[in-house]
Amino acid sequence: MSDKIGVYVCECGPNIGEAIDIDKVIEAISPIEDVAVVRRHKLLCSGDGQNFLVDEIKNEGLTHVVLGACSPKDHEITFMNVATRAGINPYLIQVVNIREQCAWIFKDKDIATKKAIKYIRAGIERIKYHKPLQKKELDANPDVLVLGGGLAGIEAALALTQTDRKVYLVEKSADLGGSVMKFEKLLSHQGFNLGLIKEKVDKINSNENIEVLTSTNVESVIGFFGNFEVTTKPAGEEAGGKSFIVGAVVVASGYNWFDLESTPRYGYKKIEDVFTINDFGRMIEESEKLKLSTGKEPKSIALVHCGGRKELGYCSRVCCMQMMNIGNYIKDKYPGIEVHELHSDLCVSSKNDQKYYEKSKEKGINFIRMKGVEVGGKAGAISIEYTTLAGDKGKLAVDMAVVAPGMIPEAGTPQVADMLNVPLHPTGFFKEGHEKLNPVGTTMDGIYVVGCAQGPKSFMETLIQAQAATGKIFSHLIPGKKIEPEVKVSEIIEAFCTGCQTCLDVCFYGAITYDEDKGVSVVNEAICRGCGNCAGSCPSDAIRPKHFTTTQLYQEVVEALRE
Amino acid sequence: MSNDFKPNIVGFLCNWCTYAAADLAGQSKFDIKPSINVIRVMCSSRIDPNLVLGAFLWGADGVLVAGCHPGDCHYEKGNFYTRRRFTQMKKVLETLNLDPDRLQLAWVSASEGQRYRDVINAFTDKIKEMGPNPLKPNPAV
Numbered sequence: 265m266s267d268k269i270g271v272y273v274c275e276c277g278p279n280i281g282e283a284i285d286i287d288k289v290i291e292a293i294s295p296i297e298d299v300a301v302v303r304r305h306k307l308l309c310s311g312d313g314q315n316f317l318v319d320e321i322k323n324e325g326l327t328h329v330v331l332g333a334c335s336p337k338d339h340e341i342t343f344m345n346v347a348t349r350a351g352i353n354p355y356l357i358q359v360v361n362i363r364e365q366c367a368w369i370f371k372d373k374d375i376a377t378k379k380a381i382k383y384i385r386a387g388i389e390r391i392k393y394h395k396p397l398q399k400k401e402l403d404a405n406p407d408v409l410v411l412g413g414g415l416a417g418i419e420a421a422l423a424l425t426q427t428d429r430k431v432y433l434v435e436k437s438a439d440l441g442g443s444v445m446k447f448e449k450l451l452s453h454q455g456f457n458l459g460l461i462k463e464k465v466d467k468i469n470s471n472e473n474i475e476v477l478t479s480t481n482v483e484s485v486i487g488f489f490g491n492f493e494v495t496t497k498p499a500g501e502e503a504g505g506k507s508f509i510v511g512a513v514v515v516a517s518g519y520n521w522f523d524l525e526s527t528p529r530y531g532y533k534k535i536e537d538v539f540t541i542n543d544f545g546r547m548i549e550e551s552e553k554l555k556l557s558t559g560k561e562p563k564s565i566a567l568v569h570c571g572g573r574k575e576l577g578y579c580s581r582v583c584c585m586q587m588m589n590i591g592n593y594i595k596d597k598y599p600g601i602e603v604h605e606l607h608s609d610l611c612v613s614s615k616n617d618q619k620y621y622e623k624s625k626e627k628g629i630n631f632i633r634m635k636g637v638e639v640g641g642k643a644g645a646i647s648i649e650y651t652t653l654a655g656d657k658g659k660l661a662v663d664m665a666v667v668a669p670g671m672i673p674e675a676g677t678p679q680v681a682d683m684l685n686v687p688l689h690p691t692g693f694f695k696e697g698h699e700k701l702n703p704v705g706t707t708m709d710g711i712y713v714v715g716c717a718q719g720p721k722s723f724m725e726t727l728i729q730a731q732a733a734t735g736k737i738f739s740h741l742i743p744g745k746k747i748e749p750e751v752k753v754s755e756i757i758e759a760f761c762t763g764c765q766t767c768l769d770v771c772f773y774g775a776i777t778y779d780e781d782k783g784v785s786v787v788n789e790a791i792c793r794g795c796g797n798c799a800g801s802c803p804s805d806a807i808r809p810k811h812f813t814t815t816q817l818y819q820e821v822v823e824a825l826r827e
Numbered sequence: 828m829s830n831d832f833k834p835n836i837v838g839f840l841c842n843w844c845t846y847a848a849a850d851l852a853g854q855s856k857f858d859i860k861p862s863i864n865v866i867r868v869m870c871s872s873r874i875d876p877n878l879v880l881g882a883f884l885w886g887a888d889g890v891l892v893a894g895c896h897p898g899d900c901h902y903e904k905g906n907f908y909t910r911r912r913f914t915q916m917k918k919v920l921e922t923l924n925l926d927p928d929r930l931q932l933a934w935v936s937a938s939e940g941q942r943y944r945d946v947i948n949a950f951t952d953k954i955k956e957m958g959p960n961p962l963k964p965n966p967a968v
Contacts, residue, residue: 335850336867337850363853364852365849365850365853365865369856370859375861378861382864707902707903772902772903793902795870795902796869796873797870797902797905797908799875800872800908800909809869812868817868818878818881820866821866821878821881821885821887822885824864825835825837825864825887
């Protein structure tokens with residue numbers, strides 16, 4: 265059957281109708297080979313316009329349709345649905361943008377008309393090489409792997425629980441709960457009740473849809489959204505591993521602390537009675553008493569913020585509030601102890617923080633803004649030397665110092681990133697799909713990163729992220745429903761492929777593998793996103809990104825240059 | 828002669844950034860020189876150097892390859908590949924006796940309608956100064 269192409273020009277009210285001489289367009293387009301009909305319509309995207317198109321396609325027996333209309337970003341999907349309704353493949357429709365990129369930018373009607381003719385002709389020549397593409401459906405496993413049993417992992421695992429969905433919660437240490445559990449007393453002083461987290465842990469342990477694997481490492485994750493093969497191994501053992509299949513992965517592998525010993529600035533481990541937040545928290549947990557190495561109670565304490573910020577090059581955001589909490593704890597329990605907080609930029613970003621800061625000042629905590637600090641002296645006479653913003657030097661004599669180390673990626677993060685084929689941020693934390701538009705996704709479909717694995721986060725932000733990833737999984741990975749991978753994927757023509765494997769190197773989704781037997785590259789259509797980078801790099805022109813083939817683009821080039 | 832010369836430019840625009848910027852320029856009703864002929868691709872990294880060569884051999888006075896700002900690629904780092912590929916491509920153009928500046932790379936994000944206009948108009952002026960593509964086939968063809 266030969267092609268019967270229908271061309272329809274949308275007036276889009278006055279938008280195209282007044283800027284372009286549509287009669288001239290019809291006159292120029294009509295004689296083109298294979299064009300069966302050329303007509304105009306007032307507003308093709310309207311209900312009336314869509315019905316008109318359906319009738320036209322059916323009555324005229326059209327095989328392809330070219331629409332001179334608005335940007336495909338506006339209504340391509342609308343018109344693809346029209347095609348489906350009319351019984352032709354949605355990829356046999358080409359929307360040519362003669363509004364945004366023609367009628368609206370060329371003020372001279374003659375120029376705009378000529379350009380519209382050029383663009384529509386290019387669309388016609390292009391569509392002659394279109395192939396019908398079929399939507400594919402793949403079975404998807406609704407189960408989820410949650411990597412890490414801290415605050416983020418607990419929240420995600422529990423929120424994900426539903427009938428027909430199993431959650432595997434894998435934690436490398438022996439207990440669930442993560443780093444927050446170590447500071448029960450300090451946290452409860454601020455009104456953060458760890459009992460709530462323990463309750464969640466209990467719920468997880470008693471939930472039959474959640475399989476908890478503590479003291480376990482994930483060995484490998486291979487596959488794609490809807491179908492990841494996971495293998496685990498008990499920590500420190502060779503045997504006893506498990507393997508199972510999940511549809512999505514939530515990475516909640518947490519963070520670590522900057523090593524204060526790596527710089528002499530803080531005197532950490534060199535001078536007694538210099539603590540990190542962790543040491544201080546542990547001391548409170550053990551005895552709820554503040555004790556110096558001499559066994560006496562301290563008279564003055566310096567809380568030094570921003571430990572390692574210079575080295576790390578970023579602000580850890582949450583330590584300011586942690587330090588202020590410690591300051592409040594001391595002031596509430598031991599009003600007689602002097603407390604100095606040395607901070608650079610004070611990070612008090614949530615709506616309650618500013619009030620808390622003001623209250624802290626009222627309690628007598630001395631806040632000093634500095635741009636550099638050094639902890640020196642010796643036990644019993646610790647000296648804190650600092651530089652103010654104005655450049656003045658200052659000095660404090662205290663008998664205890666607590667330094668807040670910045671947050672750094674958890675050890676093993678690069679290995680996990682490598683295993684999952686997701687990128688890292690220059691800071692070494694996991695990189696989110698997009699800082700603003702895709703804050704818990706990654707470049708890999710079905711892999712989400714939440715909590716401090718992605719960078720320093722407060723409790724609240726961590727929970728929000730865990731819930732956000734859960735929402736994404738709930739809406740994208742529904743038990744019993746199939747998933748639809750991208751249709752416009754790359755295709756490798758085996759006969760042309762020389763097996764050079766350049767495409768394997770450039771594909772950042774890992775969608776291409778090499779078939780040793782045949783000596784050719786193979787695209788996994790479930791992973792391919794259709795960017796076409798492989799085609800741009802293929803030296804033997806063996807790769808065709810569907811719907812953006814070289815032949816199709818060539819037609820557009822040729823028509824663009826037709827005099 | 829340069830006054831009559833109307834350059835013909837082929838512009839390969841990535842779907843996510845520069846094509847959206849071109850739409851925005853339209854919505855903003857900016858004046859854009861009609862030299863530009865837009866071809867939409869999903870990612871600038873899709874552009875095979877052969878397509879650019881082809882465009883020049885078919886007579887394009889200039890070729891624009893435009894995508895998201897480096898680091899902002901919808902496909903993570905496609906535009907880094909584009910950048911590298913077309914820096915090399917410019918060398919090839921020299922051997923064909925084509926001014927390498929006839930090939931331009933530009934990064935225009937979806938929110939930069941104005942920048943899109945400026946890129947197109949400035950590139951058009953530059954090509955106008957250079958004159959027609961010396962490889963242009965005989966118009967009789």
